[in-house]
Amino acid sequence: xKRQTLHQTIVGEIEGRIxxxxxxxxHRIPFEHELMAHYGCARMTVNKALxxxxxxxxxxxxxxxxxxxxxxxxxxxxxxxxDIQADIAGRGMAYAIRLLDRRRRKPEAGKAEEIQLAGGxxxxxxxxxxxxxxxxxxxxxxxxxxxxxxxxxxVDFAETxxxxxxLGHVPWTEAEHRIAAIxxxxxxxxxxxxxxxxxxLALSRRTWRGTDHITHVVQYFPGNGFDLVARFTPQGG
Amino acid sequence: xKRQTLHQTIVGEIEGRIxxxxxxxxHRIPFEHELMAHYGCARMTVNKALxxxxxxxxxxxxxxxxxxxxxxxxxxxxxxxxDIQADIAGRGMAYAIRLLDRRRRKPEAGKAEEIQLAGGxxxxxxxxxxxxxxxxxxxxxxxxxxxxxxxxxxVDFAETxxxxxxLGHVPWTEAEHRIAAIxxxxxxxxxxxxxxxxxxLALSRRTWRGTDHITHVVQYFPGNGFDLVARFTPQGG
DNA sequence: CAGTGGTCTAGACCACGAA
DNA sequence: TCGTGGTCTAGACCACTGG
Numbered sequence: 001x002k003r004q005t006l007h008q009t010i011v012g013e014i015e016g017r018i019x020x021x022x023x024x025x026x027h028r029i030p031f032e033h034e035l036m037a038h039y040g041c042a043r044m045t046v047n048k049a050l051x052x053x054x055x056x057x058x059x060x061x062x063x064x065x066x067x068x069x070x071x072x073x074x075x076x077x078x079x080x081x082x083d084i085q086a087d088i089a090g091r092g093m094a095y096a097i098r099l100l101d102r103r104r105r106k107p108e109a110g111k112a113e114e115i116q117l118a119g120g121x122x123x124x125x126x127x128x129x130x131x132x133x134x135x136x137x138x139x140x141x142x143x144x145x146x147x148x149x150x151x152x153x154x155v156d157f158a159e160t161x162x163x164x165x166x167l168g169h170v171p172w173t174e175a176e177h178r179i180a181a182i183x184x185x186x187x188x189x190x191x192x193x194x195x196x197x198x199x200x201l202a203l204s205r206r207t208w209r210g211t212d213h214i215t216h217v218v219q220y221f222p223g224n225g226f227d228l229v230a231r232f233t234p235q236g237g
Numbered sequence: 238x239k240r241q242t243l244h245q246t247i248v249g250e251i252e253g254r255i256x257x258x259x260x261x262x263x264h265r266i267p268f269e270h271e272l273m274a275h276y277g278c279a280r281m282t283v284n285k286a287l288x289x290x291x292x293x294x295x296x297x298x299x300x301x302x303x304x305x306x307x308x309x310x311x312x313x314x315x316x317x318x319x320d321i322q323a324d325i326a327g328r329g330m331a332y333a334i335r336l337l338d339r340r341r342r343k344p345e346a347g348k349a350e351e352i353q354l355a356g357g358x359x360x361x362x363x364x365x366x367x368x369x370x371x372x373x374x375x376x377x378x379x380x381x382x383x384x385x386x387x388x389x390x391x392v393d394f395a396e397t398x399x400x401x402x403x404l405g406h407v408p409w410t411e412a413e414h415r416i417a418a419i420x421x422x423x424x425x426x427x428x429x430x431x432x433x434x435x436x437x438l439a440l441s442r443r444t445w446r447g448t449d450h451i452t453h454v455v456q457y458f459p460g461n462g463f464d465l466v467a468r469f470t471p472q473g474g
Numbered sequence: 475c476a477g478t479g480g481t482c483t484a485g486a487c488c489a490c491g492a493a
Numbered sequence: 494t495c496g497t498g499g500t501c502t503a504g505a506c507c508a509c510t511g512g
Contacts, residue, residue: 005481006481031496032495032498040484041247042482042483042484042485044501045481047498048482050498061498061499062490062492062497063489063492063496063497063499065492067498175502180460181418181437181438181440181460182418197434199436199460201417201438221418222418223417223420243499243500254484258489267481271484277503278501278503279504281482281500281501281502284479285500285501288480298480299510300477300480301477301479301512302511317480
């Protein structure tokens, strides 16, 4: 055990129960006076811990009602994790998804990244095209770790975009984006209904919950007419 | 005056002095006991306000020494504001800049965005190429508001990358990125020493300090061999 | 060593809003 | 209504570190 303060201990224990799934979104966490009794400390100490969890977005508090585990990412207008389904709907276009391929498989032997993502379990591999008003908007190739998200095996991704479903069901703690520009090859051009050689954005994103790798997705957008927008402030706590 | 709590008032007043430049980076802000006397409140209230400013990254605190205005963005390893000069140096390459054009001018009459950026003053327009080991790495086209950053008029940007200089001298509170993929036209291809039609990333960034628009920059990177990387956590305080 | 910030206590009053 | 969280007080002890 490392040296840590009491309110950090309280934060850590609650955080652990939330991230482990023991306390799912919507779960009411103990009242301040209950935590006071449990840790044998003053109310301000508990309050400081819970205030920190609010700033971290892990819980929401309502007077007279109590404190509750926050629902993950209700709507992320900023960069964070772009939700293509919400984005298309937000532009007033009819959203649809065309699921091209779906298979459950083991990680490929040579690929260290896939093995790490799988975490000892299987992977769910998805390929789909996002459509806005019937026209191709983006191609998505995604791997989901079934060890981290076993529920994904039983979701019908012909109805719901995988990213949209994950955002609503799986809290994440860390993500990494890589963005590159590529020229569309024949397959990509065909799927997106653009000319071969058109400049496209390739957005690769890996997402973690604690140390568990959740998913790795690569999304391809036609360069013309699509911008990724990120608006943010320094430090980011 | 709107309804706000005492510690929010304290945060707001200190924040205002920092963002206005009245208290520059490194300035020692009053001790807790001085703020207690000034606001006539308990020490915990002052402490809560200062703790919030620490989380926001505006101040740093050292025991026995006091609290000081933080120096803006010592090193931003994450996306935030990429510093091309630091990035190239971090890859072990020799950094150099080639300043192609520098002019002080008024905002163009038709362009609302330039007028807003200028804020009643002039603009400094820069065009430069960033070089790593002598090879073109990125093309940068930048506008700086001299109303917001008058010191920029006297900086020699043939020595220091504009973004690098701004990061070290101007604290910012908000930024917006737009990322698109484009095909290199002849001019861009020539400046970056790539084939015309190569897919490139176009990263457009606008930065504010409070309500003052500081700068607008567009950077073009060859798509092959360059990725923008962003690593982050939810909420972001 | 002395003064700073870091942390914590054991109370208090108030506003809000679910019951 | 009345229990909850939101805020604040007036102390306290401690660890750290600059002088």
